[in-house]
Amino acid sequence: MNIGDTVAAVATAPGVGAVSLIRVSGPEAIQISAKAFRCKSGLESQPERYAVLGKVLNADGVVLDEVLATVFKGPRSFTGEDVVEFACHGGVLVTRRVLERLLECGARSAEPGEFSHRAFENGKLDLTQAEAIMDLISAQTDMAMRAAHEQLQGKLGDQSEALRENLLGVVAHVEAYIDFPEEDIDPDTGAAMLKRVDEVQEGIKKMLSTAEQGRILREGVRTVICGEPNVGKSSLLNGLLGYERAIVSDVEGTTRDTVEEVINVKGIPVRLIDTAGVRESSDQIEQQGIVRSEKQIEMADLILEVVDGSKAGKRLLNEEQIQGRHHILIINKTDLGQDDVWAGSGGVRISCQQENGLDGLADAISDELLLSESTWGGHAMAINARHQDCLKKATVALNNAREALELQTGVEFAAIDLREALDSIGEIAGRVDTEEILGEIFGSFCIGK
Ligand SMILES: Nc1nc2c(c(=O)[nH]1)N(C=O)[C@@H](CNc1ccc(C(=O)N[C@@H](CCC(=O)O)C(=O)O)cc1)CN2
Ligand SMILES: Nc1nc2c(ncn2[C@@H]2O[C@H](COP(=O)(O)OP(=O)(O)OP(=O)(O)O)[C@@H](O)[C@H]2O)c(=O)[nH]1
Ligand SMILES: [Mg+2]
Numbered sequence: 001m002n003i004g005d006t007v008a009a010v011a012t013a014p015g016v017g018a019v020s021l022i023r024v025s026g027p028e029a030i031q032i033s034a035k036a037f038r039c040k041s042g043l044e045s046q047p048e049r050y051a052v053l054g055k056v057l058n059a060d061g062v063v064l065d066e067v068l069a070t071v072f073k074g075p076r077s078f079t080g081e082d083v084v085e086f087a088c089h090g091g092v093l094v095t096r097r098v099l100e101r102l103l104e105c106g107a108r109s110a111e112p113g114e115f116s117h118r119a120f121e122n123g124k125l126d127l128t129q130a131e132a133i134m135d136l137i138s139a140q141t142d143m144a145m146r147a148a149h150e151q152l153q154g155k156l157g158d159q160s161e162a163l164r165e166n167l168l169g170v171v172a173h174v175e176a177y178i179d180f181p182e183e184d185i186d187p188d189t190g191a192a193m194l195k196r197v198d199e200v201q202e203g204i205k206k207m208l209s210t211a212e213q214g215r216i217l218r219e220g221v222r223t224v225i226c227g228e229p230n231v232g233k234s235s236l237l238n239g240l241l242g243y244e245r246a247i248v249s250d251v252e253g254t255t256r257d258t259v260e261e262v263i264n265v266k267g268i269p270v271r272l273i274d275t276a277g278v279r280e281s282s283d284q285i286e287q288q289g290i291v292r293s294e295k296q297i298e299m300a301d302l303i304l305e306v307v308d309g310s311k312a313g314k315r316l317l318n319e320e321q322i323q324g325r326h327h328i329l330i331i332n333k334t335d336l337g338q339d340d341v342w343a344g345s346g347g348v349r350i351s352c353q354q355e356n357g358l359d360g361l362a363d364a365i366s367d368e369l370l371l372s373e374s375t376w377g378g379h380a381m382a383i384n385a386r387h388q389d390c391l392k393k394a395t396v397a398l399n400n401a402r403e404a405l406e407l408q409t410g411v412e413f414a415a416i417d418l419r420e421a422l423d424s425i426g427e428i429a430g431r432v433d434t435e436e437i438l439g440e441i442f443g444s445f446c447i448g449k
Helices: 029-036 092-104 114-121 127-138 142-152 155-179 187-208 211-219 233-241 284-299 358-368 373-377 385-407 411-429 435-443
Strands: 007-010 019-025 051-057 063-072 083-089 221-227 259-265 268-274 302-308 326-332
Touching (some): 007 092, 019 029, 019 114, 029 063, 029 083, 029 092, 051 083, 051 092, 063 092, 114 435, 127 142, 127 155, 127 411, 127 435, 155 187, 155 385, 211 385, 221 233, 233 259, 233 302, 233 326, 233 358, 326 358, 385 411
Antiparallel strands (some): 007 019, 019 083, 259 268
């Protein structure tokens, strides 16, 4: 990324829509845009942040589209640079021609995530906020959206900065001691420093405790629907989704490959995975499907084990296999009135055919996972895997620092460890510049973001 360039890209999703948005950002944004755009008094003299109607013309003066243009003068813009936005008609070809014209006038195509990357470089967003934009775009439930929004407001960045500042005080003391070694650390100061390290570790622990919640909000609860063939697994998937997603038939072994869809259970995204019925099979393709089912059962956060309520059958999974796992037994086909054979086995009774008991199942899922708006709503902050990694590194460094401080012998070592912890915490908001991290985060964005 060369920040001296002026870049342009389509910001809206590819495809046909009423309007497409094209953004131009960089030092030449206004001049380049003015070459392609005609309106009554010229783009340069437009008041900032007001839309103006005009036309985008090609090099021969032929009109490509009638558009609304808006100028944002840096630093008051999303990227902090001069930005011009064009809202053109939302046709695929129209959009492409307008973008091409802007490139012809001197803009360069933006790399994926480059607008957000520029906003970061210009101090408009910290890294947690840039990540929050991605979370917001991919959020599938209101709760995931709320967590992303809190992060976009800077809550996580502020918290990690507060921890860093607290630690900086300790580092300053320790380094002062190293500079003036003839003066012993006064025992009170020593105790105060340890107390501060404790506070920081406590803060880190609190943030780390939101990691599981963060993973679930971002990726959903991995929920495998498993059981013997024909018990109604695919019917259950369809029933929970509310439409016919997977093929249902009375032929055993209908589902071969796994089928995944996300539903919303009380604000929590639940990633349902329908699998092939598990049985002895000589069919090679079915066997491959069964291997996949078994893998999915191993990886799942939650197992929904379905049995046919009309048949006294055995369960697919034994006690050992569900030991320590989130697991719900589902007795299906209760409409056939023969589920007495499953009396005393517990579980949730449903009929996919009659669409009975599905609400009760949703309750059972949220009870099993202790997920409810009331337990989650209060602290919508939820860290991601990268933040978790930084905080774990900081914890290790702080444990080492604490040991060195307690012994009073290795104050120099304590200083090194404290610096390391400081850097790890700083990585969260992007205070420590590492190109590698930036590349990884912004590279996963879409073009135009
Ligand atoms: N048309 C349009 N809509 C959009 C965006 C955009 O870039 N363009 N956004 C892109 O993601 C989001 C909005 N995010 C934005 C964030 C900051 C600024 C901005 O101009 N900030 C200035 C001024 C702040 C103010 O007026 O209070 C600044 O930070 O200095 C603009 C959009 C969603 N909607
Ligand atoms: N009576 C009754 N039949 C059901 C119910 N749920 C599913 N069925 C029927 O049971 C048969 C098997 O349903 P599927 O959903 O395809 O079963 P499956 O477990 O996905 O089967 P495989 O993919 O082959 O492992 C179909 O004929 C369904 O119509 C139910 O609640 N009551
Ligand atoms: Mg099936």
